[in-house]
Amino acid sequence: MLDTLGSSLKDALKKLAGKSVVDRAAVEELVRDLQRALIQADVNVKMVLRLSQSIKTRSLEEEPPKGMGVREHVLRIVYQELVSLMGASAPVDLSTQVILMAGLQGSGKTTTTAKCARFFQRKGLRVGVICADTFRPGALDQLTTLCRRINIPCYGEKDQTDAVVIVKNGLADLHQVEVILIDTQGRHALEEHLIAEIIEIARISNPTHRWLVIDAALGQQASDQARGFHEAIGIDGVIITKMDGTAKGGGALSAVTETKSGIVFIGNGETIEDLERFDPSSFISRLLGMGDLKLLVERAEEVISPEEVDVNAILRGRFTLRDMYKQLEALNKMGPLRQLMGMLPLGGMEIPQEAADVTSTKMARYKVIMDSMTAAELDDPAVIGGSRIQRIARGAGATPEEVKELLKYHRMMQQTLKGMRGNKFNLQRLMKRFGRIQ
Amino acid sequence: MFDSFKQKLKNVQEKLGTSIQTAFTSPPPAEASLPPQKAEKRSESPRFVDKVKTLVRDRELILTAKDIDDPLTELELVLLENDVALPTTDAIISAMRKDLLGKHRSIGSSIENLVEDTLRSALLGVLGSGLDVVSFIRSREKPVKILFTGVNGTGKTTSIAKVAHYLKKQGYSVVIASGDTYRAGALEQLATHAQRVGIKVIQHQQGGDPSAVIFDAIQYATAHTTDVVLADTAGRFHNRANLMSQLEKIRRVMKPDLVIYVDEAVAGNDAVIRADEFHRLVGTDAVMLTKADMDMKGGAAISITHTIGKPIVFLGTGQGYEDLRPFSPTALVKELLGEAVP
Ligand SMILES: Nc1nc2c(ncn2[C@@H]2O[C@H](COP(=O)(O)OP(=O)(O)OP(=O)(O)O)[C@@H](O)[C@H]2O)c(=O)[nH]1
Ligand SMILES: Nc1nc2c(ncn2[C@@H]2O[C@H](COP(=O)(O)OP(=O)(O)O)[C@@H](O)[C@H]2O)c(=O)[nH]1
Ligand SMILES: [Mg+2]
Ligand SMILES: [Mg+2]
Numbered sequence: 001m002l003d004t005l006g007s008s009l010k011d012a013l014k015k016l017a018g019k020s021v022v023d024r025a026a027v028e029e030l031v032r033d034l035q036r037a038l039i040q041a042d043v044n045v046k047m048v049l050r051l052s053q054s055i056k057t058r059s060l061e062e063e064p065p066k067g068m069g070v071r072e073h074v075l076r077i078v079y080q081e082l083v084s085l086m087g088a089s090a091p092v093d094l095s096t097q098v099i100l101m102a103g104l105q106g107s108g109k110t111t112t113t114a115k116c117a118r119f120f121q122r123k124g125l126r127v128g129v130i131c132a133d134t135f136r137p138g139a140l141d142q143l144t145t146l147c148r149r150i151n152i153p154c155y156g157e158k159d160q161t162d163a164v165v166i167v168k169n170g171l172a173d174l175h176q177v178e179v180i181l182i183d184t185q186g187r188h189a190l191e192e193h194l195i196a197e198i199i200e201i202a203r204i205s206n207p208t209h210r211w212l213v214i215d216a217a218l219g220q221q222a223s224d225q226a227r228g229f230h231e232a233i234g235i236d237g238v239i240i241t242k243m244d245g246t247a248k249g250g251g252a253l254s255a256v257t258e259t260k261s262g263i264v265f266i267g268n269g270e271t272i273e274d275l276e277r278f279d280p281s282s283f284i285s286r287l288l289g290m291g292d293l294k295l296l297v298e299r300a301e302e303v304i305s306p307e308e309v310d311v312n313a314i315l316r317g318r319f320t321l322r323d324m325y326k327q328l329e330a331l332n333k334m335g336p337l338r339q340l341m342g343m344l345p346l347g348g349m350e351i352p353q354e355a356a357d358v359t360s361t362k363m364a365r366y367k368v369i370m371d372s373m374t375a376a377e378l379d380d381p382a383v384i385g386g387s388r389i390q391r392i393a394r395g396a397g398a399t400p401e402e403v404k405e406l407l408k409y410h411r412m413m414q415q416t417l418k419g420m421r422g423n424k425f426n427l428q429r430l431m432k433r434f435g436r437i438q
Numbered sequence: 439m440f441d442s443f444k445q446k447l448k449n450v451q452e453k454l455g456t457s458i459q460t461a462f463t464s465p466p467p468a469e470a471s472l473p474p475q476k477a478e479k480r481s482e483s484p485r486f487v488d489k490v491k492t493l494v495r496d497r498e499l500i501l502t503a504k505d506i507d508d509p510l511t512e513l514e515l516v517l518l519e520n521d522v523a524l525p526t527t528d529a530i531i532s533a534m535r536k537d538l539l540g541k542h543r544s545i546g547s548s549i550e551n552l553v554e555d556t557l558r559s560a561l562l563g564v565l566g567s568g569l570d571v572v573s574f575i576r577s578r579e580k581p582v583k584i585l586f587t588g589v590n591g592t593g594k595t596t597s598i599a600k601v602a603h604y605l606k607k608q609g610y611s612v613v614i615a616s617g618d619t620y621r622a623g624a625l626e627q628l629a630t631h632a633q634r635v636g637i638k639v640i641q642h643q644q645g646g647d648p649s650a651v652i653f654d655a656i657q658y659a660t661a662h663t664t665d666v667v668l669a670d671t672a673g674r675f676h677n678r679a680n681l682m683s684q685l686e687k688i689r690r691v692m693k694p695d696l697v698i699y700v701d702e703a704v705a706g707n708d709a710v711i712r713a714d715e716f717h718r719l720v721g722t723d724a725v726m727l728t729k730a731d732m733d734m735k736g737g738a739a740i741s742i743t744h745t746i747g748k749p750i751v752f753l754g755t756g757q758g759y760e761d762l763r764p765f766s767p768t769a770l771v772k773e774l775l776g777e778a779v780p
Contacts, residue, residue, distance in 0.1 A: 040523075040524045045518050045519045104729075104732065105591075106591030106592060106593060106702070106729075107591065108590075136627070137626065137627045137628075137629075138626035138628075138630060139623065140623075141627075142621070142622045142624075142626075144623075188729075189733075190732065215702075215705075217589075217705045217712075218706060219521040219705055219706025220518075220519055220520065220521050220737075221521070224733065242589075242591075245675040246675075246677055246712065247705075247708035270590070
């Protein structure tokens with residue numbers, strides 16, 4: 001039952017394969033199958049109709065880029081439209097902050113609160129949790145038990161019936177921690193007194209973020225509910241839970257659109273460790289029941305614009321850690337650095353041996369370390385001093401020496417690339433060749 | 439409840455009515471333009487044909503695909519927007535198409551009825567007949583053992599407290615087995631509920647064997663001539679083989695008279711997949727839908743019963759112990775078709 005949709009989409013795509021002229025009937029069939037796949041994944045029906053209309057129009061009207069087959073052309077449009085629908089994944093910063101969790105009854109708020117606490121703890125931050133659920137029997141026991149497992153302070157008051165008072169006291173009690181997460185009782189948009197309560201909690205705690213926790217199985221109800229929460233407290237991130245089941249999470253996608261926010265995390269299991277950052281491409285693949293969509297699109301894009309593969313970033317004057325992160329990803333795809341450099345007609349320019357020798361495992365370590373950096377640090381590595389190095393190392397489970405080594409590598413790359421900038425033409429040719437090799 | 443679903447169904451009904459009216463007043467198309475479905479139609483839906491026969495009067499009405507395609511497409515959207523799962527929607531639409539297409543002898547004044555009857559029979563065909571838990575309990579040897587199953591967070595524990603409260607009001611004695619030994623705070627949650635509704639709970643410690651707890655509760659019931667044993671279980675996903683086989687073991691040890699599968703009325707298409715798997719792996723006798731107070735769309739009720747062919751017994755309509763409604767398919771369909779004020 002599960003895979004029939006994915007395979008009928010694949011069949012529809014097959015009909016477009018090898019064609020050089022866009023075939024109206026085939027596109028229409030594809031769009032119909034796409035509609036069914038998205039509706040079955042619980043994406044809001046009206047959204048699906050809008051989306052499929054624009055996919056159809058674009059597929060029929062836009063000229064496929066030179067060298068790109070019709071199938072890849074349509075596929076790319078489908079992918080682009082879906083990506084734009086779900087927006088960028090909501091950022092998670094590692095600064096001092098208060099996060100308010102909200103959501104329907106049983107959506108997974110308490111479990112997710114503990115999971116998020118664990119996430120920030122791993123990043124090396126001091127974390128505390130407040131139990132503002134005064135309604136559900138056993139709520140405080142549940143959260144206390146989970147927090148004890150990871151050694152995180154949990155503030156709650158057993159006999160207090162006013163959640164707002166608990167939050168006020170909890171914020172005072174936890175003033176020394178860097179990240180405070182507030183778990184709230186389940187509620188839905190029609191429960192006016194509970195909506196009023198969470199508005200009051202938001203007013204008192206002035207949270208940095210208000211995250212809506214949504215069960216992956218939630219159906220067409222998702223848009224309305226999300227709107228209710230958004231109007232009340234301004235949702236700026238969505239967490240989809242229970243993705244370890246078979247639900248596709250289309251409801252959560254509707255919630256993202258409704259709140260104009262992004263997806264922060266995915267919950268995929270009952271234990272505290274079962275939390276992932278959101279990855280749009282794997283989410284789309286799951287929505288459509290097709291495993292290889294991103295890969296297909298990437299291959300298609302490599303054919304049309306190999307010179308776009310990060311050359312611009314390389315050639316830009318300012319080379320931040322963020323650029324380096326992107327590059328590590330790109331280079332990882334293209335193969336070892338030494339091989340890349342070996343093909344460059346560099347006109348006698350020397351590449352430092354250490355730079356060429358960076359292995360892919362090392363690159364992976366570097367990426368982990370950079371994941372523990374704040375936005376400011378990624379943009380301007382100069383701000384990273386001794387204490388920041390300590391914090392970054394703690395968060396990434398690395399040694400301070402490794403962090404320093406990464407910073408040194410960055411400086412080295414910066415130097416090397418400065419020297420390369422004169423060779424734009426050759427570099428582009430090189431990239432084109434990569435496009436063809438792959 | 440159901441208000442928007444109801445309104446939209448009504449709109450579609452009217453449109454279908456108009457289309458049929460138009461077809462009725464325009465001259466009958468040539469025989470050749472009749473869709474091929476015509477021949478196979480009669481054998482497959484005798485019920486509808488019977489109904490139409492009773493309405494026969496003078497003129498002939500021929501409906502073609504063209505007449506009903508638009509309104510049926512609209513109906514399809516209405517169903518989908520109200521969380522009726524895609525396969526179920528397909529089934530309803532094709533049943534209606536079959537019922538309406540081809541050659542009917544009919545009369546002008548019966549068009550409203552024609553549409554409504556078709557829709558009603560399609561919905562009732564999907565919803566099946568209900569089950570009254572109280573008469574079920576009355577008819578069985580005591581203690582009557584009821585097992586609650588379902589995925590995480592759907593409302594099993596709360597529902598058990600509500601059902602216990604409901605049965606107590608009907609004069610039955612009840613004991614609850616605290617079979618969720620996994621989830622943090624589960625023991626405290628159920629103990630509090632039970633204490634509030636004045637029901638005995640049997641519990642072991644966190645991490646214990648759920649079968650053993652349930653077994654103890656049955657022993658307790660036998661020793662104290664308690665009428666009903668309600669067994670809670672930890673929520674689990676149908677794609678976790680080890681957890682499902684644990685549940686299957688629980689069922690073997692307990693030998694329940696009734697397995698009630700609990701899901702949320704607000705669940706989307708996954709509702710049919712998991713209902714199907716639970717039914718296949720551990721068996722389901724009846725279904726309870728919770729959170730119907732969240733402006734439920736009603737679709738999950740239709741799709742789950744359509745998929746596993748088991749009756750819905752209760753709706754959960756809030757977090758209070760009184761928020762429980764025995765479910766009747768005819769009442770739902772009546773309400774959806776705007777025939778009764780709830
Ligand atoms: N399999 C799985 N179960 C989950 C996930 N997230 C939460 N759960 C389970 O879902 C159920 C409900 O989770 P809770 O965290 O208690 O949900 P809640 O939103 O706090 O519930 P209320 O406070 O009652 O509104 C529990 O059984 C959790 O173990 C997940 O990602 N995967
Ligand atoms: N609004 C509403 N909430 C419900 C209903 N039934 C259960 N809940 C809530 O849903 C959440 C999960 O319920 P619980 O009984 O713990 O689910 P379980 O994990 O399946 O045992 C709790 O917060 C309940 O209060 C209902 O009918 N309506
Ligand atoms: Mg909770
Ligand atoms: Mg429970």
